[in-house]
Amino acid sequence: MAHRILIVDDAAFMRMMIKDILTKNGFSVVGEALDGEEAVAKYKELTPDLVTMDITMPEMDGITALKEIRQFNDQAKIVMCSAMGQQTMVIEAIQAGAKDFIVKPFQEDRVIDAIQKVLN
Template identity: 75%
Template sequence: MGKRILIVDDAAFMRMMIKDILNKNGFEVVGEAQDGVQAVEKYNELQPDLVTMDITMPEMDGITALKQIKDSHSEAKVIMCSAMGQQAMVIDAIQAGAKDFIVKPFQAERVVEAISKALN
């Protein structure tokens, strides 16, 4: 059975792209969220094996959402998604407990590699 993944990104197009990569590689997308507030709610509801989390989003950014999820679920596995030029935020995210990060635009091999590594 594929691992259960929650996709968090404010851009529907990005969620669709990553969902397509995951589905083609045997992962199960159990939910999607478009901001950090929804991400925390969905994590609590779905208890996914892993979350792909955009850093820059409205309502609540990805790093704040990551911290909230890790506060209540220390075992949570989160991979941050960032645009180029967000290196400082990526470092913050790793320090806050993110397992890895992937850069947009997504490259299928890198996404699968990061997720597989984080899950093992």
């Protein structure tokens, strides 16, 4: 059975890019969220195998959402997505329990490598 993934990013274009990469590599995208608040709600509703989480979003940022999801499920597998130059935020996210991170613009092989590593 295909692994179920929730994509979280405030930019529709970024969600579409990562969704294309995932679906053509055999993953099932079960939901999408525009911000951290929606991500937490969708995580609880859908219980995906993995979440790709943007760091910088309105309403609730990705690190806060990561912490809330991990309070709900400390086994949650979350891969952070960041733009260049967000190293301090990436370190904070890893310390908060993120399993890996991928850098925008997305490179297909790096996305798949990170996700497979976290799921296995």
